[in-house]
Amino acid sequence: xxxxxxxxxxxxxxxxxxxxxxxxxxxxxxxxxxxxxxxxxxxxxxxxxxxxxxxxxxxxxxxxxxxxxxxxxxxxxxxxxxxxxxxxxxxxxxxxxxxxxxxxxxxxxxxxxxxxxxxxxxxxxxxxxxxxxxxxxxxxxxxxxxxxxxxxxxxxxxxxxxxxxxxxxxxxxxxxxxxxxxxxxxxxxxxxxxxxxxxxxxxxxxxxxxxxxxxxxxx
Amino acid sequence: xxxxxxxxxxxxxxxxxxxxxxxxxxxxxxxxxxxxxxxxxxxxxxxxxxxxxxxxxxxxxxxxxxxxxxxxxxxxxxxxxxxxxxxxxxxxxxxxxxxxxxxxxxxxxxxxxxxxxxxxxxxxxxxxxxxxxxxxxxxxxxxxxxxxxxxxxxxxxxxxxxxxxxxxxxxxxxxxxxxxxxxxxxxxxxxxxxxxxxxxxxxxxxxxxxxxxxxxxxxxxxxxxxxxxxxxxxxxxxxxxxxxxxxxxxxxx
Numbered sequence: 001x002x003x004x005x006x007x008x009x010x011x012x013x014x015x016x017x018x019x020x021x022x023x024x025x026x027x028x029x030x031x032x033x034x035x036x037x038x039x040x041x042x043x044x045x046x047x048x049x050x051x052x053x054x055x056x057x058x059x060x061x062x063x064x065x066x067x068x069x070x071x072x073x074x075x076x077x078x079x080x081x082x083x084x085x086x087x088x089x090x091x092x093x094x095x096x097x098x099x100x101x102x103x104x105x106x107x108x109x110x111x112x113x114x115x116x117x118x119x120x121x122x123x124x125x126x127x128x129x130x131x132x133x134x135x136x137x138x139x140x141x142x143x144x145x146x147x148x149x150x151x152x153x154x155x156x157x158x159x160x161x162x163x164x165x166x167x168x169x170x171x172x173x174x175x176x177x178x179x180x181x182x183x184x185x186x187x188x189x190x191x192x193x194x195x196x197x198x199x200x201x202x203x204x205x206x207x208x209x210x211x212x213x214x215x216x217x218x219x
Numbered sequence: 220x221x222x223x224x225x226x227x228x229x230x231x232x233x234x235x236x237x238x239x240x241x242x243x244x245x246x247x248x249x250x251x252x253x254x255x256x257x258x259x260x261x262x263x264x265x266x267x268x269x270x271x272x273x274x275x276x277x278x279x280x281x282x283x284x285x286x287x288x289x290x291x292x293x294x295x296x297x298x299x300x301x302x303x304x305x306x307x308x309x310x311x312x313x314x315x316x317x318x319x320x321x322x323x324x325x326x327x328x329x330x331x332x333x334x335x336x337x338x339x340x341x342x343x344x345x346x347x348x349x350x351x352x353x354x355x356x357x358x359x360x361x362x363x364x365x366x367x368x369x370x371x372x373x374x375x376x377x378x379x380x381x382x383x384x385x386x387x388x389x390x391x392x393x394x395x396x397x398x399x400x401x402x403x404x405x406x407x408x409x410x411x412x413x414x415x416x417x418x419x420x421x422x423x424x425x426x427x428x429x430x431x432x433x434x435x436x437x438x439x440x441x442x443x444x445x446x447x448x449x450x451x452x453x454x455x456x457x458x459x460x461x462x463x464x465x466x467x468x469x470x471x472x
Contacts, residue, residue, distance in 0.1 A: 084351045159347030198280060
């Protein structure tokens, strides 16, 4: 056993200082790692936000299956059909099963109800027979793209009023029930069309139409 | 180059060529000039108003079929022709139809005809049928633009779709004149005014209105629209609206 010498003590001190340096270095590396991984996470998040949506969907699905979330609930939607008595659109409320799903799926469900037509006697349908809904998607600017099959044109009777009532029954139904959809663009077989039957311009995106839901009759 | 036994020189060919040119253009010229200068007969101090009437559909596009053999394209042409014939020659109105027969006219071309003619008014005529009363209905449309579209066109300048946005105030006035005339005329049970993105109006660079004559597809409605007198009444009502607009334009210099 060697006696402790001042020299040794300085060596110990040095060691201690060295140790301190290592700890400092260690902390710095961990900090750098945290920053880098946070940066990476942020980057992937910005690059594809769909992944987050998918993850959230998966999460809600898991929650649903484990019974932590609410069970199948009925949600009330407002469907816009043509009024027989008045020169306007009129609302029929209907309850649909809301399965805690995405906006896309809910819009799909609402439009399927619109295609089925009204149940009230004083209303008439607005979507031509045999028309199928192909898809709906929402972009990050709140523009909803609703894609119908070609029967939308083929079986449409035409006319400015007829086209107006078809377009706004779809647009008003979507924008009224789903406020996150600001505007609606109509597609036929996945493509933009100039008009349905040669009257109204369907190259634009449509917003909710307030005036059509009242009678514009001037007496 | 040889001709018979003689050899024709280049100077000879050149004179021949010049002679042919002279015959072709020089001699024909007075006739061309004459035909070009002819139609400037009206040197009235009063302004001649140019009205373009658009008969909806035509050719392959028959529009709505009100019943077998009764097509929208024929009805719109009939009303347009009746309106043109109703205008008296001394009224100071030149009426031009976008089509004079049963053939295709693309949608853009209809407003383009009016723009090319520097028309003062543009009226597009359409028909439709419906299942429920009223039997006879008139819908008067003007173009509509969203606030975003108005802002966009004011920043980015004109494009084909936004031309009409500069004439909406006058178009609205024109529409109300047609509405009032139709209500006074009594040919329709109801008259409605609407703003919608009507394709045919969007490119028009003047007050522009589209009318849709809605006829119920009931025996009563069909009997009405088949009668010559009733169609003449419609033409009169629409023309009255145009005359009212011209009168108002003349009063405000």
